[in-house]
Amino acid sequence: xxxxxxxxxxxxxxxxxxxxxxxxxxxxxxxxxxxxxxxxxxxxxxxxxxxxxxxxxxxxxxxxxxxxxxxxxxxxxxxxxxxxxxxxxxxxxxxxxxxxxxxxxxxxxxxxxxxxxxxxxxxxxxxxxxxxxxxxxxxxxxxxxxxxxxxxxxxxxxxxxxxxxxxxxxxxxxxxxxxxxxxxxxxxxxxxxxxxxxxxxxxxxxxxxxxxxxxxxxxxxxxxxxxxxxxxxxxxxxxxxxxxxxxxxxxxxxxxxxxxxxxxxxxxxxxxxxxxxxxxxxxxxxxxxxxxxxxxxxxxxxxxxxxxxxxxxxxxxxxxxxxxxxxxxxxxxxxxxx
Amino acid sequence: xxxxxxxxxxxxxxxxxxxxxxxxxxxxxxxxxxxxxxxxxxxxxxxxxxxxxxxxxxxxxxxxxxxxxxxxxxxxxxxxxxxxxxxxxxxxxxxxxxxxxxxxxxxxxxxxxxxxxxxxxxxxxxxxxxxxxxxxxxxxxxxxxxxxxxxxxxxxxxxxxxxxxxxxxxxxxxxxxxxxxxxxxxxxxxxxxxxxxxxxxxxxxxxxxxxxxxxxxxxxxxxxxxxxxxxxxxxxxxxxxxxxxxxxxxxxxxxxxxxxxxxxxxxxxxxx
Numbered sequence: 300x301x302x303x304x305x306x307x308x309x310x311x312x313x314x315x316x317x318x319x320x321x322x323x324x325x326x327x328x329x330x331x332x333x334x335x336x337x338x339x340x341x342x343x344x345x346x347x348x349x350x351x352x353x354x355x356x357x358x359x360x361x362x363x364x365x366x367x368x369x370x371x372x373x374x375x376x377x378x379x380x381x382x383x384x385x386x387x388x389x390x391x392x393x394x395x396x397x398x399x400x401x402x403x404x405x406x407x408x409x410x411x412x413x414x415x416x417x418x419x420x421x422x423x424x425x426x427x428x429x430x431x432x433x434x435x436x437x438x439x440x441x442x443x444x445x446x447x448x449x450x451x452x453x454x455x456x457x458x459x460x461x462x463x464x465x466x467x468x469x470x471x472x473x474x475x476x477x478x479x480x481x482x483x484x485x486x487x488x489x490x491x492x493x494x495x496x497x498x499x500x501x502x503x504x505x506x507x508x509x510x511x512x513x514x515x516x517x518x519x520x521x522x523x524x525x526x527x528x529x530x531x532x533x534x535x536x537x538x539x540x541x542x543x544x545x546x547x548x549x550x551x552x553x554x555x556x557x558x559x560x561x562x563x564x565x566x567x568x569x570x571x572x573x574x575x576x577x578x579x580x581x582x583x584x585x586x587x588x589x590x591x592x593x594x595x596x597x598x599x600x601x602x603x604x605x606x607x608x609x610x611x612x613x614x615x616x617x618x619x620x621x622x623x624x625x626x627x628x629x630x631x632x633x634x635x636x637x
Numbered sequence: 638x639x640x641x642x643x644x645x646x647x648x649x650x651x652x653x654x655x656x657x658x659x660x661x662x663x664x665x666x667x668x669x670x671x672x673x674x675x676x677x678x679x680x681x682x683x684x685x686x687x688x689x690x691x692x693x694x695x696x697x698x699x700x701x702x703x704x705x706x707x708x709x710x711x712x713x714x715x716x717x718x719x720x721x722x723x724x725x726x727x728x729x730x731x732x733x734x735x736x737x738x739x740x741x742x743x744x745x746x747x748x749x750x751x752x753x754x755x756x757x758x759x760x761x762x763x764x765x766x767x768x769x770x771x772x773x774x775x776x777x778x779x780x781x782x783x784x785x786x787x788x789x790x791x792x793x794x795x796x797x798x799x800x801x802x803x804x805x806x807x808x809x810x811x812x813x814x815x816x817x818x819x820x821x822x823x824x825x826x827x828x829x830x831x832x833x834x835x836x837x838x839x840x841x842x843x844x845x846x847x848x849x850x851x852x853x854x855x856x857x858x859x860x861x862x863x864x865x866x867x868x869x870x871x872x873x874x875x876x877x878x879x880x881x882x883x884x885x886x887x888x889x890x891x892x893x894x895x896x897x898x899x900x901x902x903x904x905x906x907x908x909x
Contacts, residue, residue, distance in 0.1 A: 310779060313733070493753040495743035498732075502740040505729030512689070512711040512721070513741035573731040622731070626784040 313625040315566035316578030318617040322564060322610065323585045330588060334595030343595060345472035351587035352480040353535045354557055355580060359487045360528035362562040362579040364425075366491070367524055368504040368571030369418060373429040374532035374558065376437035377410055378551030381536025383444050383453060386546035390455030391448050396541075400461075403533045410436055411529025415522030433555075441548045451548045457541040466541035476538050483531070488576040500524070504571025560607065561586045564614040566621075573622065585610070640703030642667045642836045643688070643719075643805050648697035650683055657683045659861045661697070665853070667804065670827060670837045672847040674880050675857035681840050684857070685809055688838070689721040690714030701805075720798030721807040724814060728790055730783030734767070734775065735760035737782050738797050766796040770826050788819030795826055799833065806830055807838045812846050824850050844876050856880055 311317055330338050337343045357374050364371050381403045389399030410432060417428045444451060457466060467475045491497035502510040503517050511517045532551075540546040565582025567574030589610060593603040641664040650658040658680045665671040675681045686692045687699070690708030699706055701717060708714045714721075729737045739759045745752040760778025767775050772792045775785070782790060791811050798806050808827065812820040820843075827850045831837055841847050847854065854871070856864040856879045864871070864879050871879075896905045 313779060313781060495745060495752070495754050498736055498740060498743050498754055501732050501736065502729050505732055505737075509723075509729070510740065512715070514712045514715065515741050568731065572729060626730070626781050628780075628784065 312621060312628050314578075315568075315573055315575045315618070315622075316581055317566070318621045319565045319578050319581040319585065319614060322614050322617065323581045323588075326585050326588050326592070326610070330592035330595065333597070334592055338592055338595040341470070342472050345470075345474075346594075347584070347587040347591040348477055349472075349474045350591055351583045352474060352476040353539065354554065354561060354587065355480045355583040356476065356483050356535050357528070357531050357554055358558040358561040358565075358583050359483055359576060359579055360524065360531045361558045362565065362567050362574055362576070363487065363491065363500060364524050364528055365559075365562055365567050365569065366504045366571055366574040367500045367521065368507060369425040369521060369524070370559075371411075371414060371425065371429045371525060371528045372555045372559075373410060373414060373432040373436060374528060375552045375555035376433050376440060377407055377529055377532035378536040378539070378554055379546070379548055380410075380436050380440045381407060381533030382540035382546035382550065383440050383536075383548055384533075385537045386453035386455040386540045387444065387447055389457070390453055390540075390546075396457055396461045399455075400537055403537050404530050407529035407531070407533025408526045409529070411526035412522060414529070415525035418525070419518045419521055437549070444548050452545055454545045455540050456544060461541055465538040466543075474542065476535075476542075479534075479538070484576060484580055491576050496520070501572060504568075504573070506572075557586060557590075560611055563618075564611060566618045568618075568622070582614075585614075640700070641665060642702060643838075644700040644703075646698045646700070648684075648687065648699065649695045650680075650687060650692065651695050657860050658687075661857075661862050663855055663862070663865070665805070665836045665838060667836050668831055668834045669852045670831050670839055670850050672851035672854045673838060673840045673857065674842075674844070674847055674854060674876065676842075676880055678859075679857040680860040681857055682809070683860075685721060685807055685838075685840060688714065688719060688805075688807055690719070715801075715803075718802060718804035719807065720801070720803035720805070721809065722791065722794040722798060722811060724810045728782045728794055730781065732782055733760070733779045734782060734785075734793065735763045735778035738763035738766070738778075738793065738800075742801060762800070763793075763796075766800045767793055770796050770799075770829060771822070786819060787815050788822050791815075791823050792826055795823075795830060799830060799835065803835060805836045805838065807840070809840050810842065811839070812841060812843060820846060842880075844873055844880070847876075848873060 334343070357378070361371055361374065384403040384406055385396075385399035388394045388402055389396045414425070414429050414432055417423065418425045421428070441451065444453065465475060469475060491500060499510070499515045499520055502513065502515060503520060507517055536551070539550070561583040562574070562579055563569060563582070564585055565574070565580070566578035586607065589606050590603055593600050593606070644664040646662050648658060648661045649656070661684065663671070673681055673684065683692065687694055690711040690713050693707070706717060708717070729740070735756055736759065744755045744758050744762075746755040747753045764775055764778045770792050772789055775789065782793065785793065795806065795808070811823050815823060824846060827837055827839060839847065839850060852868050854864070854866055854876070855862055856876070893904060897903065
């Protein structure tokens with residue numbers, strides 16, 4: 300009986316995050332050397348942790364969808380839609396903040412529901428479906444915002460409790476979203492790695508037909524995952540509106556690719572069936588460090604995208620190598636697990 | 638044991654105007670291997686899909702233990718004890734052995750919302766089930782399924798079906814992608830399953846494999862049952878002829894012979 304799992308080479312190789320951990324260490328060391336003392340100082344850390352937190356909250360459900368074999372890019376307009384919704388309802392019309400938050404989250408769930416239903420009913424690839432809803436939601440947000448408020452930027456003054464929970468800077472630098480990110484990581488980590496549903500998600504991405512034949516309600520799971528990603532995007536939008544006291548109709552497109560980069564750098568297989576929450580967290584941190592760390596170095600910040608691009612390619616190559624090693628690795632004869 | 642475990646009576650299936658299966662009647666008893674032979678397009682896969690609950694019959698009856706059954710979904714069929722294993726094992730290459738073994742039937746520990754997947758038990762059960770089928774090279778349930786050989790994957794899938802109490806095991810070309818040694822191993826596992834009293838429906842192109850394990854044979858040609866016989870009633874050559882459509886083969890042979898007779902012994906050149 301293998302009561303205690305010793306950390307063998309095989310177990311290490313089989314973890315989807317091994318490659319991204321090495322990547323994160325490399326990037327961190329690089330910017331600590333070239334960024335000087337400021338990069339690793341508390342304010343420096345806050346600058347990339349803040350970016351990582353709001354990105355990480357949407358990257359995890361995107362990663363889960365990718366593990367399940369789907370993709371959701373509609374988050375790019377769901378984030379501003381969430382911001383604008385809460386700002387219009389609670390800022391422009393002065394309704395209680397809870398109503399604004401509730402409606403914004405419900406909108407995220409609704410968009411996710413529509414995405415999910417369209418994907419399972421039409422069998423159109425989810426990239427195309429969510430590309431459609433990306434534009435549809437962006438148009439709807441802009442149109443309704445201008446009709447209702449006459450402007451594309453809505454101010455919102457959140458009450459102190461909402462500000463405390465969603466929009467404060469702890470110690471003057473760390474956004475409170477960092478804690479929400481930790482909550483999200485704990486929740487989704489439990490779902491993917493410890494609950495039976497995690498097994499379903501992995502199986503769906505591995506082979507959808509076999510998963511369905513094994514009795515997994517694949518369609519319900521798909522819709523549910525899209526709803527979670529829509530709600531997570533709306534949540535990030537809400538917290539940003541409350542943090543910055545205003546909502547812009549177009550302030551989320553960069554999240555689409557940043558989230559996908561974080562997820563892929565984190566070791567999730569683009570075609571599904573393989574990945575981990577911890578890996579996505581590492582990928583998000585890596586992305587945020589490169590994105591913000593460049594400002595602490597003497598280099599021109601314009602080079603950041605170049606580094607991210609190269610990093611993405613390197614990460615994918617490294618993850619492929621680790622995945623191959625994991626597949627071919629088997630314990631040596633005689634080392635039975637008895 | 639009066640009623641056969643699984644019985645099909647005059648089953649017809651058509652997709653719109655296209656008739657795929659005509660009047661198929663088959664039966665298989667517990668502890669028996671039924672070999673389903675036939676060329677590509679003969680209707681074998683449609684028949685499997687009917688038995689595994691993917692398609693519904695257009696007319697005709699399916700009975701299990703004498704009682705008529707109607708499968709609305711693959712889940713209904715597996716609840717009734719019919720397990721289907723596809724050519725590549727129908728498993729998930731990047732999942733661990735323990736996890737893929739229990740997909741859809743995960744063992745849990747803990748309570749309420751904190752029910753956790755019990756990966757240790759899953760690994761132990763999965764490894765033991767596969768080892769019971771004679772695959773002793775597998776001893777680590779954390780290994781990824783994609784790292785196993787084709788035969789080991791088949792064994793894993795069959796072990797899974799046996800573990801979850803399948804009474805009918807449908808094997809769709811399990812040996813088609815395997816080497817000689819691996820195929821022999823899978824055939825041995827088929828016999829083990831038979832010994833456990835499972836009714837096995839073994840779909841194959843390979844007449845030698847069929848003859849090795851089969852008790853009962855049915856040949857499908859263009860959606861109709863062309864022959865139905867028991868072990869020892871027909872020779873290998875007869876079966877091969879039947880599968881290829883009999884007279885077609887004979888015609889082709891005659892054609893080549895006459896060509897060679899008129900062309901100084903040269904076989905016909907391939908043109909086109």
